[in-house]
Amino acid sequence: MTASGSDQRGMACPGCGRALPGTLYNSGRPVPCPHCRAVLEVSVFPAFYRDDKPVSAQNVLEEGEANCFNHPQKKAVSVCEDCGRFLCALCEVVIGSRHTCPDCIETGRIQGSKQDLVTRRTMHDSIALSLALLPALIWPVSLLTAPAALFYAIRHWKSPTSILPRTKIRYLSAILFALLQVGGWTLLAVSFMTS
Amino acid sequence: MGGDHLLAVDSNVYHERYQRYYFKDIQGIVILKTKRGRFFNGIVGFLLALAAALTLQAWFASDSVWVVFWAILGSFFLILLLGNMAFGPTCVCQVRMPISTNKLPSLHRLRLARKVRDRIREKIEQTQGRLTSEQIMHSTPPPSLSSMGMTPVHPPGSRWAHWSLYATALLMAAFCVLYLFRGGPALAGSGLLLGSLLAILNIIALSRQARKQMPGAVKASSWIVMGVVVAGSILVYFGMMITMLKNGEVEPMLNQWSLYSSMAAVRPIDVPFLSVIFIVLAICLSLASLIGTVSLASWQPDRGR
Numbered sequence: 001m002t003a004s005g006s007d008q009r010g011m012a013c014p015g016c017g018r019a020l021p022g023t024l025y026n027s028g029r030p031v032p033c034p035h036c037r038a039v040l041e042v043s044v045f046p047a048f049y050r051d052d053k054p055v056s057a058q059n060v061l062e063e064g065e066a067n068c069f070n071h072p073q074k075k076a077v078s079v080c081e082d083c084g085r086f087l088c089a090l091c092e093v094v095i096g097s098r099h100t101c102p103d104c105i106e107t108g109r110i111q112g113s114k115q116d117l118v119t120r121r122t123m124h125d126s127i128a129l130s131l132a133l134l135p136a137l138i139w140p141v142s143l144l145t146a147p148a149a150l151f152y153a154i155r156h157w158k159s160p161t162s163i164l165p166r167t168k169i170r171y172l173s174a175i176l177f178a179l180l181q182v183g184g185w186t187l188l189a190v191s192f193m194t195s
Numbered sequence: 196m197g198g199d200h201l202l203a204v205d206s207n208v209y210h211e212r213y214q215r216y217y218f219k220d221i222q223g224i225v226i227l228k229t230k231r232g233r234f235f236n237g238i239v240g241f242l243l244a245l246a247a248a249l250t251l252q253a254w255f256a257s258d259s260v261w262v263v264f265w266a267i268l269g270s271f272f273l274i275l276l277l278g279n280m281a282f283g284p285t286c287v288c289q290v291r292m293p294i295s296t297n298k299l300p301s302l303h304r305l306r307l308a309r310k311v312r313d314r315i316r317e318k319i320e321q322t323q324g325r326l327t328s329e330q331i332m333h334s335t336p337p338p339s340l341s342s343m344g345m346t347p348v349h350p351p352g353s354r355w356a357h358w359s360l361y362a363t364a365l366l367m368a369a370f371c372v373l374y375l376f377r378g379g380p381a382l383a384g385s386g387l388l389l390g391s392l393l394a395i396l397n398i399i400a401l402s403r404q405a406r407k408q409m410p411g412a413v414k415a416s417s418w419i420v421m422g423v424v425v426a427g428s429i430l431v432y433f434g435m436m437i438t439m440l441k442n443g444e445v446e447p448m449l450n451q452w453s454l455y456s457s458m459a460a461v462r463p464i465d466v467p468f469l470s471v472i473f474i475v476l477a478i479c480l481s482l483a484s485l486i487g488t489v490s491l492a493s494w495q496p497d498r499g500r
Contacts (some may be wrong), residue, residue, distance in 0.1 A: 012296070014227040026326065030228065039228040040310075043316060046323040048222035048291070096199045096217055106240070108229050120212045127209055145500065162211055165205065 011042055069101075080104055115163055124156035125170035132177040146181035149174050199322070201290075203299055213399065214297065214460075216290055218322040223291040224315065226308045232285035236276060238422045243272040245475060249468050256467070262438075288312070356400040357413060357491055361484035363393045364420050367479035375473045377465045383459035390428065396442055397421045410494050416487030420480065427476045434469050436463050 010019040016036035017171035024031050025044045028089040032039055045100045076086035082104040095116050106170040125126050132149035153174045201216040210462070213224075246269035253261035272397035302308040367389055374382055400417045435458045463469035 011223050011225060011291060014225055014289050014298075025223075026328070028419075041226045041312075042223065043225075043312060044223040044291075044326060045316075045319050046219060046326050047220060047293070048332075049326075096197075118213060120210060123209050123211065130208070162206075163202075163213065164211075166385070 009045060011048075013038060013040060056083075082108075084160050098141040118163055121160060121162055123161055124152070125161055125166070125168070125174070128153035128156065128174035129170045129177075132181070134176070136181065142181045143185055146178045146185070150178040150182065153178065196314065196318070203297070203301070205300060214294060216297075218319045220292055220295065221290060221315070221319055224312050225289045225291070226302075226305065226312065227289075227461065229287055230306055230411070230415075232279060232283075234418060235279050238419075238426075239272050239276045241422075241479075242426060243276060245426075245472075246272055247386065252468055252471065261326065261437075266438070269315070286372055287446070308354045316495075352496075354491055356396065356403050357409075357417065357487060360396045360400045360417060360420060361487045361491070363389070363396055364484035365478045367393050368477040368484070371477040371480070373474045374379075375470060375477075378460055378462040380456055380459040383455070393420070394424055397424060410490050411488050412490035413494065416483045416490070419483040423476060423479045423483065427472065430472050431469070431476075434466070436470060438466050438469065440483045 011025065013020055013036060015033060015038035018033070018035045020040075020042060024033075024040075025042050026172040027042070027155065030039045030041050035141050066086045068074040068091055069085040070091050071088050074088035074090070077089050078087050078092045078099045079085070080101040081098055082100050085103075087099070087101050087103055092107060093099055093102060095105075096115070101160055105117060128149055131145050131152055135145035153171050157168075157171060159186065197215075199218055201212040201218070201221075203216065205212045205214070205360050222253055239245055246265050250262055250265040250269055253259075253265055282304050284305040285303055286305040288299045288308040289296050290299060299308075299311075370386055370389055374386055397417065397420055401421065404414050404417060438461050461469070463473045
């Protein structure tokens with residue numbers, strides 16, 4: 001078994017960037033880099049030596065064989081698990097263990113419905129909480145930011161936040177603090193008018 | 196950790212970015228032990244020792260206000276030091292994929308990185324199978340680095356920034372000794388300009404050494420100069436401010452120029468803890484620039500290999 005692809009693949013030392021010899025792989029203990037003497041632990045797995053050949057779609061060979069939805073001359077090798085279309089080897093996209101097609105990926109990306117495709121999220125709850133809390137340090141600014149925080153928290157209550165488990169505690173805290181500030185300003189206004 | 200992938204989350208308070216590393220595609224994991232934790236211990240230990248010395252000095256001078264102040268500051272540094280030691284050595288963890296090598300920024304402690312690696316290894320072996328030592332032994336070691344997906348080799352860098360930094364640091368050390376005996380607005384202004392120049396050169400040197408290949412002692416001395424400049428600026432500023440308050444000089448606070456002139460009129464030699472600070476600054480700057488100069492002068496960069 002050889003290192004796949006060209007001879008130029010190899011694990012590199014993160015310190016000096018030079019190739020590490022195979023004798024250091026999976027040694028089970030810290031070893032010094034032969035170049036910069038930095039102490040490191042290298043673990044490699046079978047994928048390191050896997051020979052990933054470029055994919056090419058096979059032509060349709062016989063009548064009655066399924067063809068790709070996007071390439072009628074190409075033989076279908078799988079089915080999209082989302083839309084059910086037949087896909088050739090070029091169109092097939094494997095994400096984890098799911099087989100899907102480029103159209104479903106694009107649709108999922110736009111709609112945000114596929115969590116596997118989500119690469120970034122905005123933390124609306126943290127923004128609402130910051131809007132409610134931070135301007136309280138400069139209290140006159142809270143006249144504007146408290147209603148803004150309240151609006152933002154309600155507006156984005158159902159917006160997706162982190163894909164990691166997260167409660168609504170930040171939204172609730174933002175709404176509570178904003179309401180307290182709005183209440184405070186209201187009392188101030190009432191007492192000013194009555195006096 | 197998902198069922199078939201590792202999710203790396205890079206977050207600040209308001210945004211999160213996600214990167215998925217599927218177990219079937221992970222080729223390798225490298226954990227490199229770094230000296231960042233030790234440098235942090237060194238700097239914080241130095242500050243702790245300084246705070247302890249100043250606490251003792253205030254204790255013997257029966258100055259309870261300063262005793263409390265330096266003791267609180269010292270406790271803060273002690274907590275930092277103990278916390279850093281408790282978390283253990285620092286490291287850099289990289290995961291090798293088919294087309295890239297990515298750092299896992301949250302795994303910057305060796306103990307945590309090893310624990311996560313062992314957990315990931317189980318999942319990877321379930322997906323990919325186990326690699327035997329015979330399979331590794333029979334592989335052909337690569338003669339050079341691939342251009343794709345490998346951590347780039349840092350080219351050797353030109354040294355003008357570091358030479359300038361060490362020269363300015365030595366000049367600053369000499370200035371500290373001079374200012375110790377002679378205050379005055381002119382010298383104070385010169386000191387501010389020299390300190391600003393030192394800080395700028397330090398930032399340039401640090402940014403260059405992050406991208407270039409340089410000896411560890413050179414990199415360390417640049418960081419030490421940065422630490423000394425930051426700590427020294429804070430200590431000198433607060434020291435002078437508190438001296439003025441103790442002397443009952445409240446009026447200068449109302450006006451920037453009178454504040455500057457009053458602070459500049461303080462002669463460090465007349466105030467014991469300011470003397471200690473200036474002497475320590477001079478010694479640290481001299482040592483750091485000396486170590487850096489010697490390392491830089493004796494360094495022969497390995498070009499093209």
